[in-house]
Amino acid sequence: MECLSPFLGEILRPMCDSMCSRVGNAIRFKSNVQALNSVMERLVELRGNINEDHKDKPFRLKIMGWQRNAEEVITKARSKLEERVSCGKSLKSRLSRKLVTILNEARMLEKEGLDLLDMIAVATAHERVEHVPGVSVLHQTTASNMLGKIIDGLRSSEVQKIGIWGMGGVGKTTLVRTLNNKLHEETATQPFGLVIFATASKDFDPRTVQKQIAERLDIDTRLEETVERLARRIYARLEKQTNFLLILDDVWKDIDLDLLGIPRTEEKKGSKIILTSRFLEVCRSMRTDLDVRVDCLCEEEAWELFCQNAGEVARSDLIEPIAKAFSLECGGLPLAIITVGTAMRGKTNVMLWEHALNQLSRSVPWIRSIEEKIYQPLKLSYDFLAGQGKSCFLLCALFPEDYSIEVTELVMYWIAEGFMGEHGSHEDSMNEGITMVESLKDFCLLEDGSRSETVKMHDVVRDFAIWIMSSSQNDCHSLVLPGTGLQEIRQEKFAPSLRWVSLMNNKLERLPHLPEEYCMEASTLLLHGNSLLQEALKGFLQAFPALRILNLSGSSVNSLPQSCLQLSSLHSLFLRGCADLTDLPSLETLAKLELLDLCGTHIKEFPKGLEKLESFKHLDLSRTGHLKTIPARIVSRLSSLETLDMTSSHYHWSVEGEEQEGQATLEELACLECLQVLSISLTCSPSFLTKSNSWIKRLKKFQLVVGSSYVFPMRHDKRRLTISNLNLSQVSMEWLFTCTTSVALNRCQGLQGMIKKLVTSRKIFVNLKSLTIERASINLSGGIEKATTKSPKGSSKTPDLLPFLEELRLRRVNLVSVSELQAQLGLGLILLRLLEVSICGNLKTLSEIDMCTMPNLEEIEISYCESLQNVRQTTAGPQKPFLPKLRVMKLRNLPLLESFCSAGETLNCLEHVEIINCDRLYTLPISSTTCGRIKEIKGGASWWKRLKWENPSTLKTVEPCFKPLKEVLDEKAPDFMSNNLWKR
Structure with missing residues (x-):
């Protein structure tokens, strides 16, 4: 038997394998039938979608061959599927094997058919660009300028992705629709083989976006098809396209373009992607190469749009002034202009217009469409704010309409409210606050103010914020009436649920008497800018026991009432510019006080009681012109003090041994281990x-x-x-x-x-x-005698x-x-960016050394140097580019100056020019090749007429940039915060 075993094994093994295969085929018979039925349905549908009528003969023959093969497989499959009804169990195994063979053939044909369908789509694409219904904004100068930037980006080889961002309702979608339709009109000349327009939306679903793209590509989509499978088909289709432009509208978060099946633009030469979003951060996260912010309309464009929607009634004599006020109130936001204009269309009653304007100016949504069409879209952006972002945003609305808010002041409010800065230093808190400001700007909920380091709210965004705060159900329920000209305010305006109260910049002389602890929830009270306010604080402040912020700056208060000294939760007290304030009571009862601002007050002595406050960190005594006394051994006890600002204070510190008797000395400041910021004057x-x-x-x-x-x-x-x-x-x-x-x-x-x-x-x-x-x-x-050092080789240098050194000023x-x-100090001035020379009567030339040694100079200002004849002293030999990075040139009162550069020399980066009282200066270093960079030229009208130009085209280009001297003088604005050390 042992001898027979190997032989029996060889005989029985194939028999067993065959039996197992037959059993397996019989078991899988039902699933094979189901699979074949499913594939056949798709194959029949695919056969119907692939049309033999194609103008290209080789292509048509290929289609006919596929159709023939598909017909054979379908016929064969139907025959075998009919056999299964009559076959017995013994035949099912054999039939199952045949079904598997047909199933594999059908699947192969399905794949070939799908590829063929994609090839047909490429060959038979209806239009390179499809028209998208919508209004055009080509007639608007603002929109045309933005379109110009976008088209320049599409033409640039260095730009693959363009981000278009702006606040809700500003017209981003309208802008890209206009762009799409402009490309449609210029189909013959525009560079893209295919333009695709798709919308992402807030509730992003990759399948929905893929379907839009697939429809544009004539790709058939099936319900059971996965996102990954459809992405591969979209990718394969776009890879066959020469190049494409994808316009992806309304993007709310970073989208993985690989997931959609979009080829990478850096690999697909000539292809571009444009996306629109409310958030700059989304553009950054999608690594855009060019970001274009969509701005609101200018006043003229806003008025035209308002009239288009309100109708001719807006131009009638009685209503036009009110209608223009409506247009201004909308702040150039197209969505607001259209909504409000449409609501007033056909209304001829002047009183209706006046009432509606009054409601609008008070941030009251007087018609439902304002809430639905303006506020609700803005609320989507608001809801995206994380953490304390919502509270930080809403607090910005406490300032008046169109008010430029100092970033430092705003961040200090946020810190005082506890929105940030619980841990770390004051600098850390300020950095956190500035990060929040930038985030709100990226969300288009804040924008740059009229001065540097300021921000403001768009009027409509502010109205929306006040709408949020006006709800009694909202935890930010507030009374917001700043800058409205109030002379008095009634008790009925106040409620126990109030969180913030802003009555700043009004004409209040007195305040109502409120019950004690009436506004228990209120944490911020802004009363600054009421210059007539002097009395009735006692009976008013007692209603606000939980205040963290109290601002009385710019008022006529001459003392602090007892009710103020009982604010045990007070974090920040602002008394800036209270000129009548000469004395303060002890502040030791304000146990949680961290910040005291006495800038511009007339106090004579250092505030009492601060040394007993364990958490006190910031003291502003700048511009205290009457401060004479700082008692010894008081400042050294302010153990938590981080900031002491005494800029332009009357008090001058002395070193030990030179001080007046009983006065503090500089050495006391050395004891303050937490001190980080200091501004003082010394004897x-x-x-x-x-x-x-x-x-x-x-x-x-x-x-x-x-x-x-x-x-x-x-x-x-x-x-x-x-x-x-x-x-x-x-x-x-x-x-x-x-x-x-x-x-x-x-x-x-x-x-x-x-x-x-x-x-x-x-x-x-x-x-x-x-x-x-x-x-x-x-x-x-x-x-x-010039001081020198010996180099290792013995030469003197x-x-x-x-x-x-980056700034050099000589006055x-x-x-x-x-x-x-320059020679005495051995100055190379390689990194110098600003040079200012003024009132130097003997100055004849700016530099006897070649000024090419200042390769990074960006700004130069020379004034009141009556002997100055030239700026650059020319030298023999080859010349390097003269001041290659100079952007700003200001020349004032230089009667002998005839030229800034050598003849024919230009400044390639020049953008801003200001020339005043330089009567011999007849030429500017501007040529036809550099004039496109000029943004502004200021000077006298008569001087402008005397200027000589190399050719008329240069003058034509820069003439719109010229501002006569009178306009220049009118534009000057003082910077009141220039000496504030807290300003970053």
Whole structure:
């Protein structure tokens, strides 16, 4: 038997395999039948979709061949499926095997058919661009300018993705529809083989977007087909396309284009993607190469759009002034203009118009369509805000309409409300706040204000925020009446549910008497800007026991009532500009106070009780011109103090041993371990400069004024030293120069001696980025011997003491040329970005050294230098490009100046030009090749007429940029916050 085993195994194994196969086929018979039925249904449908009538003969033959094969398989399958009815169990295994063979053939034919259908779609595409129904905005200048930017991006080889963003209702969809239809009209010349328009929407569903794309590509979609399978078919179809443009409208979050089946534009040469979104962050996350913000309409365009929707009644004599006020109230937002205009269409009663305008100006949605068509779309953006974003946004509406809000002030409110800054330093909190501001701007819920470092709300967005806060069910229920001209306010306006109250910038003289603890929930009370407000605070403040923010700035209060001193939760107290306030009671009862702003008050003594507040961090005593007393051993007890701002205060600190009896000394500040920001003035004494006050180096921001001097605003004010009326040759400045970013020297003697000491010290001051010298009577050309150092090879070379200098200002300095100072300090000026020279009567040329050594100079301002004849002294030999990065050129009161550059020389990056009282200057360094960069030219009208141009086309290009002198003067605006150290 053992001998037979191998032979029996060889005989039985095939028999067993055959039996197993037959059993398996019999078991799978039913599933094979079902699978074949399913494939046959799809194949029959596919056969009907593939048309033999194609004009290309080879293509037609290929289709006919596929149709023939499909017919054979379908016939064969039907025959075998009919056999199954009559066959017995013994035949099912054999029939099942045949069904599997036919099933595989059918699946192969289905795949070939789908590929063939895609090829037919490519070959028989109806139009490269399909018209999308909608209004055109080509007639609007604002929209045309934006379309121009987008089309430039489509033409650029460096741009693959374009992001179009803006607030809800501003017209993003209308803009891209107009673009699509413009490409449709220019089908013969536009560069794309196919343009696809699809909408993503807030509730993004990849299948829905794929279906839109597939329909445009004539790709048949099936209900049971997966997203991944359809993506592969879309990808295969677009890969066969020469190039394409995908316009993806209404994108709310980052979309994976691979998931949709869109080929990567960097790999598909010539293809582009445009997306629209309310959020700039979405554009960034989708890695757009060009972002275009859709702006609101200008006043004229807004009025035309309003009239189109309101009808001719808007232009009637009695109604037109009211209608124009309506148009202005909409702030140029197309959705608001259309909604409001349509609501007023055909209404001829003037009183109806006046009532509606009154409601609109009070942020009241007087018709349902305002809520449905304007506020609800904006609420979608609002709902996307995470964390404390909603509260931060709503608080912005407490300011008046069209009001530019100081970013610093806004962030301080957020911190005081507890929205941020629970952990970390003041700087960390400010950074967190500024990040939130940028986020709200990216959401189009805030926009840049009229001044730098300010923001504001669009009128309609503010109305929406007030609408949110007006609901008593909302946890931000608030009373918001700022800047409305209120002279009095009734008790009935207040409610126990109020969270915030803003009555700022009104004409209130008194406030109502409210029951104690009536507004228990209120945390913010803004009363600033009521210059007549003086009395009745006592009976009013008692109603707000939980206040965290109280702002009485700019009022006529001359004392704080007892009810104010009982605000145990108060975090921030603002009394800025209260000129009648000369004295304060002890503040020790305000246990949670962290910030006190007394800027511009007339207080005479340092506030009492602050040393007993464990959490007190920020004190603003700037512009306190009457402050005379800071008692000794008080400031040193402010253990949590982080910020002390005494910019332009009357009080001058002294070092120990030079102070008046009983007064605080500078050494007390050294005890404050938490101190990060400091701005003070010191007595005019060299003692401070001769000591190495190492504690100053640990400060993150400081402004030290030694002596009496006006503080000019600068860009590098983070660590600033200003010295006035001192003999600099008697002091050692090295230790201060190493830790400062900005130095200003005013009316100082011994400048030559100081420079000699600095040069011979061989120290390089890498932190110093700004240098100002004012009222210095020096003669650098012969006053001192040039200091030099020996190089390793023995050659003499003056070291560059300030290699990272970015700003140089010279005012009332006795120089013949700037190069004198440049040579003495060995200044390379390689990184210099701003050069300002003014009231230097002996200055004849700006630099005897080739100014090509200032390759990064961006701004130059020269004024009141009556002897200046030329800016650049030409040298023999080949010339490098002259000031290749200069953007801003301002020349004022230079009677002898005839030219800025050599003849025929131009400034390639020049954008802003201002020329005042330079009567001999007849040419500008602008040519036909560079004039396109010019944004603004300011000067006198008569000077403009005398200018000579290389050709008329240059003048034609820049003429719209010219602003006559009168307009220039009218546009000047003061910056009241220039000396506020808290301003970032």
